Amino acid sequence: MSEQTPGVAEQLEPLVARILAPNPSPFTNTGTQTHLVGTADLAVIDPGPDDLSHVEAMLRAIGGRPVTAIVITHTHRDHSPAARALKAATGAPIIGCAPLALEDLGPRADASFDADYTPDRVLADGESISGEDWTLTAVATPGHTSNHLCFALPEAKALFSGDHVMGWSTTIVSPPDGDMAAYMASLDKLMQRDDRIYYPAHGEPVENPRRLVRGMIGHRKQREGQIMRLLRDAPRSIPTLVAAMYVGIDPRLFPAAERSVLAHLIDLRDRGMVVDRGDDWRAL
Known part of the structure; x- marks a missing residue:
């Protein structure tokens, strides 16, 4: 993939586009990747940090199309806060992981939990939402956080892997909420799947996901x-x-x-x- 410019939408395949948020750091790599799923109507996965320029970039990429759902993998502050502004602009419901607000004992200011996250619907493992040409199915993957979800897109045999699996780095597992036993079990769970490609929230798409997951284990x-x-x-x-x-x-x-x-x-x-x-x- 070519080097990304924050705020510029990039079409990765017919049903998937991405927009890079302007929040690079040693812990986010180049920044948080927001993914747009669908063509006629859209799901927006991990709208990212509370940054007006990124919200404006998402709205440009949406281009007036209806947004069926704003989908959240987990509630670290580099993933979910922009959901509120995007909901206000589009009327779309916030759907995905359960709320979770803890005092963060870890090293990342940007990874403390989004205490204001209020979903309209929480998805359990295996539950789905859908649009005209897409389906997103929740895959519960606790470990990085206890509320972490990945989302499978069966129409493309793709998985939006959030922070659970990233191509550029292993994820942080930070107690008390981060749990190594749960993280390892979630990796084993992904090994049983046959996804073609992962789209992580940080870094480039993972084109041989089972090999990467095996290496992470x-x-x-x-x-x-x-x-x-x-x-x-x-x-x-x-x-x-x-x-x-x-x-x-x-x-x-x-x-x-x-x-x-x-x-x-x-x-x-x-x-x-x-x-x-x-x-x-x-x-x-």
């Missing part, structure tokens, strides 16, 4: 193995683990790495493999 198991080897050697704190495991990464990503290691440790503790003693963690 392997990566997380490798991280788990690293943690266990280090803890068998000696009790360690989370910052000490991160320093040993993430050599050479951007220092701005260290807080995110600490959250990911904590998620692994909680999962290992729940499985009876490690125990925490104050700031230190020990292998059992």
Whole structure:
């Protein structure tokens, strides 16, 4: 794909277009991808942050066509806040994940939860909405957040994977809401599907999704193995683990790495493999 310009709609295939929001960061890559689904009438997936220029760009791309639904994968603030302005402009209902408002303990100011998110309809796993030439079916994929949904577009054998699977990076799993066991189970769930392509909310489309998901499962198991080897050697704190495991990464990503290691440790503790003693963690 060619380098994107924020605010400029790009047609990816007959039923799918995307618009890049102007919110690049070490955690969002080039920014949040908003996807438009359909031709005669539209669904807008993850309208993005509360940014007037992005709302205006979406309305230009919509071009007066009816919007059947504003669809939300999860309620981090780089995904859902623009839904309110888009609903006001189009009259479309907000449909998708359940509301979730927690104090974010993680490293990302842009990833704190959208406390003002108020959906008109919450979709359960397997429930669908449809337009003239499209269907979107919710695929519950908790892990990155407990309310995360992907959306399958069977007419194109495509999956809008939100932040659960991204081509440019593994996702952050940040407790208390982020859950490593749930995340791994959700990856296994996607491995059972036969989607042709993923359209993530950050980064480029994923054209061999099962291979990527298999690699992501392997990566997380490798991280788990690293943690266990280090803890068998000696009790360690989370910052000490991160320093040993993430050599050479951007220092701005260290807080995110600490959250990911904590998620692994909680999962290992729940499985009876490690125990925490104050700031230190020990292998059992």
